[in-house]
Every structure is written in C-alpha cells, then in structure tokens.
Amino acid sequence: MKLKSYAVLAVFTLCAGIQAAPPPPPSVRVYIFDCGNFNLNDPGRYSLKREEMKTTLMSVACFLVAHPKGTLMWDVGVIPDANLVSGMPLTQKLPIGSAYASRSLGSQLSAIGYSPSDITYLALSHFHFDHTANANMFAGATWLVRQKERDLMFADPPDPRATVANFSALKNSKTVIVKDNEHDVFGDGTVILKSAPGHSPDHQILFVKMAKTGPVVISGDLYHYPEELKLDRLPAADFNPEQTVASRKAIDAFIQKRHAQFWIQHDYAANARRKKAPAFYE
Numbered sequence: 001m002k003l004k005s006y007a008v009l010a011v012f013t014l015c016a017g018i019q020a021a022p023p024p025p026p027s028v029r030v031y032i033f034d035c036g037n038f039n040l041n042d043p044g045r046y047s048l049k050r051e052e053m054k055t056t057l058m059s060v061a062c063f064l065v066a067h068p069k070g071t072l073m074w075d076v077g078v079i080p081d082a083n084l085v086s087g088m089p090l091t092q093k094l095p096i097g098s099a100y101a102s103r104s105l106g107s108q109l110s111a112i113g114y115s116p117s118d119i120t121y122l123a124l125s126h127f128h129f130d131h132t133a134n135a136n137m138f139a140g141a142t143w144l145v146r147q148k149e150r151d152l153m154f155a156d157p158p159d160p161r162a163t164v165a166n167f168s169a170l171k172n173s174k175t176v177i178v179k180d181n182e183h184d185v186f187g188d189g190t191v192i193l194k195s196a197p198g199h200s201p202d203h204q205i206l207f208v209k210m211a212k213t214g215p216v217v218i219s220g221d222l223y224h225y226p227e228e229l230k231l232d233r234l235p236a237a238d239f240n241p242e243q244t245v246a247s248r249k250a251i252d253a254f255i256q257k258r259h260a261q262f263w264i265q266h267d268y269a270a271n272a273r274r275k276k277a278p279a280f281y282e
C-alpha cells in the first residue's frame with residue numbers, strides 16, 4: 001500500500017470512530033471497572049444483623065481479563081449503560097432497596113482502548129440482575145455458560161431475580177456450554193471458570209493467575225458481605241443452601257491449594273481499595 005493509501009485509511013478510521021483494539025498484553029491482566037453499588041437495606045437476607053456489619057452497601061465491580069490470546073468479560077453491572085443518560089449518575093429503585101452507578105461500562109472500556117466487539121468471551125458468575133445489566137453489549141462475544149444457568153435465564157415465567165431484557169440478546173450468541181467443574185478459558189491454566197453452585201443453580205467463580213499479583217479467586221456471589229465469611233453466615237434465600245455450604249468448602253480448599261487471594265466482588269470496603277481501570281493487576 002502506498003503512503004497516500006495509509007493516510008486515507010487513517011483518516012477513514014478516525015472519521016468512522018473505529019478504534020483499533022489494544023495489542024495483546026505480554027501476560028494476563030485484570031482490569032476492574034466501577035459499575036456502581038447497591039443496597040438492599042436488609043442484612044437479614046444474609047443472616048446478618050446491621051450492628052455486625054461495617055456497611056450494608058454492596059459494591060458492583062465489572063472485570064476484564066486481558067490475556068495474550070484474547071479477552072474475557074466477567075460480570076457486567078447492575079444498571080445498563082442506556083439508563084445513564086448523558087453520563088449523569090443515577091440512583092435506580094429496585095424491588096427492594098436501590099442501585100447506583102455514575103459511570104457507564106462502555107466508557108470505561110473505551111478509556112482503556114477496548115470496544116465491546118474486542119471481547120472474545122463473556123462469562124457471568126450467575127444470572128442475577130446485579131451481574132448482567134450490560135450483557136447485551138457483549139452478545140457478539142462467545143458466551144461461556146453452564147446449562148442450568150442458561151435454562152433458568154430463558155425460563156418461562158422468568159425468575160424474579162432475572163432482568164431478562166438486559167441479557168436477552170445472549171440467546172443468539174455463539175455459546176459454549178461449560179460442563180466441566182474447571183473450564184480452562186485460554187488453555188494455559190491462567191484463567192479458569194470453576195463451578196460453585198448453590199447461590200444459583202450453576203453459579204461459578206473465576207480464577208486468574210497473574211505473573212506479579214499471583215493467583216486470585218474472584219467470588220461471584222459465593223459470599224456477598226465479608227461478614228458472611230468472617231462469621232460463617234449463609235444467605236437465607238440461596239437457590240440451594242446445602243450446595244452453597246459444599247461450594248464454599250470446595251472453593252476454600254481450592255484457594256488454599258492454589259495459595260490464591262480471595263476477592264469478594266460485593267465487599268464494599270475491599271473493592272474501594274482495589275485498583276480501578278485504567279490501572280490494572282498483572
């Protein structure tokens with residue numbers, strides 16, 4: 001191609017607003033996005049009393065794993081970007097309590113050079129409304145989902161904890177049904193989806209092994225509040241509480257074996273301390 005053609009292409013790319021995806025990182029990175037928070041105002045749902053807790057607020061974090069071989073989005077928020085008109089912070093009423101977001105997921109992705117079409121895989125810890133708000137944005141990715149979870153997402157009538165409109169486009173996504181207890185996303189053991197049912201029928205957690213940070217287990221909703229872990233309390237309304245107990249034991253053993261850190265996604269204080277995009281863990 002002649003120099004002139006390059007120039008024409010560059011101008012076209014700029015005018016069309018097409019952003020080239022960032023080059024693959026040399027080793028695995030985890031970016032955490034601020035997808036807001038929510039407050040159910042009812043710690044009794046988690047067998048906790050207000051006086052036992054630092055806060056009843058739950059953080060909502062969204063995660064991008066950038067791997068040399070591709071990208072994975074993990075959990076995608078509580079308020080859809082479309083509701084954040086003109087980028088204004090928004091408090092949205094929930095059937096119980098309220099949710100808040102001040103920044104769109106799309107703008108945070110874009111700020112580090114990614115567009116939704118750059119995402120190779122989408123995986124959700126589970127189908128609940130506070131993990132799936134922007135799922136439709138990633139309908140072009142390959143969806144890694146477990147069978148019972150997918151079945152429940154498209155059940156008729158819908159589950160009360162599902163906001164189907166926010167993930168309905170996944171129905172036609174390229175889909176891989178994850179059957180194994182551990183699913184090695186990129187085939188090198190650094191990014192693993194691990195079964196941890198109970199909170200929902202096919203709830204899962206995410207394991208990421210990074211060169212500098214080391215191994216990390218990202219909780220999904222295996223726990224919500226840090227006090228659940230500290231005081232050994234079980235949510236009152238899990239899909240199958242006995243399974244939750246068994247999954248907590250299995251994941252605890254996995255964490256010990258892998259010498260992993262454990263990140264509770266909804267832990268408000270811990271999440272506030274974690275680096276947010278554009279900073280990243282590697």
Ligand SMILES: [Zn+2]
Binds near residue numbers: 266
């Ligand atoms: Zn949740």
